Amino acid sequence: MSSRSIHERLVALEKQMQAAAEAMDFERATALRNEIARIRGEAPVQEGDPDTVTVSQPPPGAMGLGTQVPVRQPPKGWVKPKKPDLMTKNVKPRGGR
Numbered sequence: 001m002s003s004r005s006i007h008e009r010l011v012a013l014e015k016q017m018q019a020a021a022e023a024m025d026f027e028r029a030t031a032l033r034n035e036i037a038r039i040r041g042e043a044p045v046q047e048g049d050p051d052t053v054t055v056s057q058p059p060p061g062a063m064g065l066g067t068q069v070p071v072r073q074p075p076k077g078w079v080k081p082k083k084p085d086l087m088t089k090n091v092k093p094r095g096g097r
Contacts, residue, residue, distance in 0.1 A: 006039065009039065010036060010039060010040070013032050013035055013036050013039075014032075014036065016032055017029050017032035017033055017036065020032060
């Protein structure tokens with residue numbers, strides 16, 4: 001699709017979304033909003049869904065304690081590897097003892 005046809009499609013979808021919202025058909029308006037976000041390449045907004053947390057890099061200067069940046073969670077089933085025993089691992093034997 002050309003950029004002009006995409007723009008025309010977005011304008012038409014936005015008008016339909018406005019009409020659906022004015023007619024109190026919020027489910028249709030939500031579906032149209034998600035379609036607009038999909039065409040624009042944005043992630044659709046999902047309110048109240050705790051499984052969809054968007055994690056990104058914090059803006060400069062917003063790192064540290066007290067920020068509202070979510071912490072990345074490891075995938076399910078991932079187990080933290082054991083720490084090596086520093087007294088016995090990676091130690092080369094000395095001479096001919």
